[in-house]
Amino acid sequence: MRVLIAPDKFAGTLTAVEAAEAIAEGWRRHAPGDELDLCPMADGGPGFVDVLHASLGGELLAVTVRGPFGDPTPATILQVGDTVYVESAHACGRHLIGDGDAERASTYGVGELLVRAVDAGATTVVIGLGGSGTNDGGAGLLAALGAAADEPLDQGVQGLIGLTHIDLAGARDRVAGVELVAASDVDSPLTGLFGATKIFGPQKGIDEARLPVVDGILEEFAAVAGRRSSLEKGAGAAGGLGYALFLVGGARTPGIALVADAVGLRTRAAAADLVVTGEGAFDFSSRSGKVPYGVAEVAADALRPCIALAGQVLIGSREMRALGVESAYAVVDLVTEEQSYADPAGSLAGLAERTARTWSR
Incomplete structure (x- = not known):
């Protein structure tokens, strides 16, 4: 069985x-004769570069960029021929925010990743958007x-208060001739x-009472930088990184596709x-x-069951089938939540072994 x-x-x-390796390990315990094809996936968020490297190969380039609050942060870009893949979460992910003020977190490091990609000779740069902890409308990237x-673009959304003028010519020139794809x-x-x-x-730590204020700051930013692009689908991705990429000629494509x-x-x-x-x-x-x-x-x-x-299954069978999934199995139905966190790979392998008893021939 394949x-x-x-x-x-x-x-x-x-x-x-x-996760793919853990599932394969467990499956083989019950069905060692099955042919397993491991294809780890991502939708543009954390893991984007690793997943593509696992399937496409290419060269991983280690770089250091500014983190959300200006501290040196290690990151990786993937070069496959003339295409470079960038994961925005490496430079502005939620894991880098911690207890910091999301309103002062910048996407400057993501812009630095783009610069490194262009300097590496890329004719196409694909930027995975997802898992960000920033909400600066991509102003840092533009900087x-x-x-x-006339106001600092690299100080988070708070730095944009009072902005009345922005010149995007330098940013557009820096990526001229390069296809930018927002995944x-x-x-x-x-x-x-x-x-x-x-x-x-809210998931980035912005207080409920601050949401209208912050949204208003981004409205004013868009009025200065270009309102039309702010209305496009995907402009709000990664706290506005999509918007910034649109301003310099980028286009959006579904990440999972x-x-x-x-x-x-x-x-x-x-x-x-x-x-x-x-x-x-x-x-x-x-x-x-x-x-x-997307996988389903x-x-x-392909007319194949999925x-x-x-870790947890939080929908019923009707909703599950509406998503195109025949059956779903949860780790927490096999072990306690504490056990699943203590040994996530082992717990998932155990679930895969049990599932193979039902599905493998």
């Missing part, structure tokens, strides 16, 4: 690569590329009821008898551009 194993990361415990303004499944505009601040601000194409997911699904996906918490939000839904769609197109393994 089994395609295509999970996302299990946030906080396992990378997508580690790193060479934009100039994200977030389709929010920059501001408003469904914008970056209102939807994602981009990764699926890059790793040949459709061909690999067609060659399998069963597709296994997974993530930390499998719930109905998985429909919003997350890996399990590909499996359905199942999911997760």
Whole structure:
């Protein structure tokens, strides 16, 4: 039996690569004769570069950039021919914010990653957007590329208060001739009821009472920098990084679709008898551009059954099937939550072994 194993990361415990290996280990215990194809996945968020490197190869380039608060932060970019893949979370991820003030967190380091990519000779730069802890409308990125303004662009959204002028010529020149692709499944505009601040601000630590204020600052920023781009789908991705990329000529593409194409997911699904996906918490939000839904769609197109393994399963069978998943299995149904966190790989392998008893021939 041929089994395609295509999970996302299990946030906080396992990378997508580690999750795929754990599932494979457990599956082999019960069905050592099955042919397993490991295809770790990502949607543009944390793990984006590692997943693509696992499937595409290429050269990993270690760089140091500014973190959200200006401290030197190690990061990695992936060069595959003339294309360079960048993970914005390396420079502005939530894990780098900690207890810091998200309103003062900058995306300057993401701009530095783009500069390094261009300097490496890239003709195409693909930027994975997701898992950010910033909400500065991408102003920091623009500053790193060479934009100039009458207020500091690299001090987070707070630095934009009072901004009346911005010159984007330097930033646009820095990436002239380079195709910029924003890989994200977030389709929010920059501001408003469904914008970056209102939807994602609370999870970044912005107080509920501050949301209208911060959104207003970004409204004023957009009025100066270019309102039309702020209304585009995806402008609100990664706290407005999508908007900044649009301002310098970038275009958005769905992250899960981009990764699926890059790793040949459709061909690999067609060659399998069963597709296994997974993530930390499998719930109905998985429909919003997350890996399990994207993998299940590909499996359905290939007329292959798809199942999911997760830390927790928080939806019923009807919702599950609406996502294209035949069955979903939870680690916490096998071991306690404490045990699952103490040994995430072992717990997931145990779940995979148990699942193989049902699904393997």
